[in-house]
Every structure is written in C-alpha cells, then in structure tokens.
Amino acid sequence: DQQVKQNSPSLSVQEGRISILNCDYTNSMFDYFLWYKKYPAEGPTFLISISSIKDKNEDGRFTVFLNKSAKHLSLHIVPSQPGDSAVYFCGCMKGNTPLVFGKGTRLSVIA
Amino acid sequence: DSGVTQTPKHLITATGQRVTLRCSPRSGDLSVYWYQQSLDQGLQFLIQYYNGEERAKGNILERFSAQQFPDLHSELNLSSLELGDSALYFCASSEAGGSSDTQYFGPGTRLTVL
Numbered sequence: 392d393q394q395v396k397q398n399s400p401s402l403s404v405q406e407g408r409i410s411i412l413n414c415d416y417t418n419s420m421f422d423y424f425l426w427y428k429k430y431p432a433e434g435p436t437f438l439i440s441i442s443s444i445k446d447k448n449e450d451g452r453f454t455v456f457l458n459k460s461a462k463h464l465s466l467h468i469v470p471s472q473p474g475d476s477a478v479y480f481c482g483c484m485k486g487n488t489p490l491v492f493g494k495g496t497r498l499s500v501i502a
Numbered sequence: 503d504s505g506v507t508q509t510p511k512h513l514i515t516a517t518g519q520r521v522t523l524r525c526s527p528r529s530g531d532l533s534v535y536w537y538q539q540s541l542d543q544g545l546q547f548l549i550q551y552y553n554g555e556e557r558a559k560g561n562i563l564e565r566f567s568a569q570q571f572p573d574l575h576s577e578l579n580l581s582s583l584e585l586g587d588s589a590l591y592f593c594a595s596s597e598a599g600g601s602s603d604t605q606y607f608g609p610g611t612r613l614t615v616l
Contacts, residue, residue, distance in 0.1 A: 395544075423602045434504065434592050434607035435545070442602060480545060487600050489535060489558050494544035 394418050395483050397493035406502045410468040414481035414493055419462065421483040425490065426455060426466045429478045438479075439466070471500045505529065506608035508593050514614045520581040523611045525593030527574055531606075533557070533599030534576040536568055539590040539610075551576055552599045583615045 396415045404410045412426075422443040427435035441448040441455045441464070448455050454467045468475055478497050482490040505528035515521055527534050536548040547560035551570035562568075565583075570576040580587060590612050594605040 425604065427607070432609075434506070434508075434594075434609045436504065437604055437606060440602075440604060482545075487557070489547045489550055489560060490545075490605060491547070492545040 393493075395481060395491050395493040397479075397481060397496045399496050400494070401497040401499070403499045403501060404471045406473055406500055407470045410466075410471045410475065410498055410500065412466040412468075412479050412481075412496050412498065414464045414466075414483075416462050416464075416483050416491075418483070418485065418491075419459075420485040421491075422486070423484045424455070424457060424464050425482045425484075426453075427480045427482065427492075428475075429480065429495070435480060468498075471498075473500050473502050476500045504606040504608065506593060506595050506606055508591075508608035508611050510611060511609065512612050512614075514616065515583060516616055517583055517585060519583050519615075520579065521583065521613065523578040523580070523591055523593075523613075525576045525578070525595075525608060527576070527593075527595030528606055531595035531597055532574065533596045533603070534570055534574070535594040535596075535599075535605060536562075536576070536578050537592045537594065537607075539592065540586075540588075545592065548578070550599060557599060580613070585615050588613055588615045 425440040426438045429435045478495040537545040548562040550558040594607045596603040
C-alpha cells in the first residue's frame with residue numbers, strides 16, 4: 392500500500408517554462424513534507440520543505456504548495472533550467488517516524 | 503556535498519556472501535538512516551539510529567543488520583546475499599531525527615550481487 396504517490400514517472404518541459412511536479416499522499420497524519428532532487432550516480436539532495444501549518448513555501452525558483460484537504464503537494468520550478476533535469480522525490484513524515492518517499496518523477500528540461 | 507560520506511562507492515560480490523557498508527554522518531548529526539533503492543523503485547526506508555540506539559525499523563530483512571558506533575558512524579551489514587539485494591544503498595543523517603528534521607543523503611553505495 393503506497394502512502395506516497397508520484398503519478399507521473401516523467402515530465403518534459405521547455406527551458407524557461409514552469410515545471411510542476413505533483414505528489415499525493417494518503418496518511419492525513421503526515422505533518423512535514425520535503426522535496427529532493429537526484430542526479431544519476433549521486434545521492435538525493437534536499438531542495439525544499441514545508442510544514443503542515445503552512446500552505447506555501449518559496450525558495451528562489453522553487454515553491455512548494457501544500458493542499459491538506461486534498462492530501463496533495465506540488466513543486467513548482469520557475470523558470471526551468473537544463474540543470475534542473477533530474478529525478479525528483481517527494482517525502483512525507485509524521486512526528487518522529489521516518490520519511491516515506493514516492494517513486495520519483497524524472498524531469499527533463501529541454502533547451 | 504551534503505557532508506555525509508559512504509564507502510565503498512561500488513561493491514560487487516557473489517550470492518551467499520556478506521558485505522558491510524559504512525556511513526559517516528554530517529558533523530553534529532546524531533541520527534543516521536539507511537535506505538535501499540532498487541531498479542525503478544523509490545527510496546525504501548530500512549532502519550534509523552539515534553545516538554547509538556535503534557530508533558525505527560522499516561522494511562529491513564532479517565539477513566540485514568546495522569549499528570551506530572560511539573563516534574556516530576554507522577555500518578549496514580548484509581549477509582547471505584541474493585541477486586535481489588542488488589541495489590543502491592543510501593545513508594542519510596539529521597540533527598536529531600525528530601519531527602521536521604531534514605535528512606541529508608550520502609552519495610550511496612551501489613551493490614551488485616552476481
């Protein structure tokens with residue numbers, strides 16, 4: 392039973408446009424959400440996080456939106472750059488329990 | 503560079519063998535996590551240690567074990583290896599391992615079982 396789902400295995404976006412990556416979760420107890428980026432042959436790199444008490448968090452080109460009623464979060468990248476091409480994982484956690492990750496979305500930014 | 507180091511980077515071994523993967527957390531981090539990433543799969547949580555004590559256990563097989571030492575480095579031991587154990591194994595660390603605690607990942611160890 393997958394608690395965290397990233398339903399789009401891949402996404403292609405033109406350079407300069409917006410990339411929107413989506414993540415759905417089933418456990419309403421999750422209270423902290425994170426996005427990681429992963430390049431081939433490297434470990435995941437932390438990008439941005441959001442607490443359940445907020446609905447938006449912004450860091451430069453990256454914005455995470457949280458819709459608790461829909462149990463949905465999204466990562467917006469504006470403008471998208473070729474260097475953003477990677478696999479993006481969303482992770483969810485509650486309290487002290489470990490992160491639960493989705494299977495990832497491969498983003499390709501085309502120049 | 504996340505500050506988390508893992509050795510070795512690659513490991514090739516045969517079925518039935520035993521291997522040890524090593525992780526050094528970021529300076530000051532007390533909590534260490536181990537994850538497995540198989541082909542086309544997400545990151546599966548295996549186990550967490552906090553300041554030397556096991557804190558949480560995920561989908562870790564009985565053939566696998568881990569420990570965290572007084573200097574806070576951690577080792578993941580995989581024994582009686584099977585072909586299906588071939589995967590990327592990541593270690594992550596965080597300050598305290600509690601709520602809203604960001605985990606920082608190492609570069610991973612790629613294990614190939616032949």
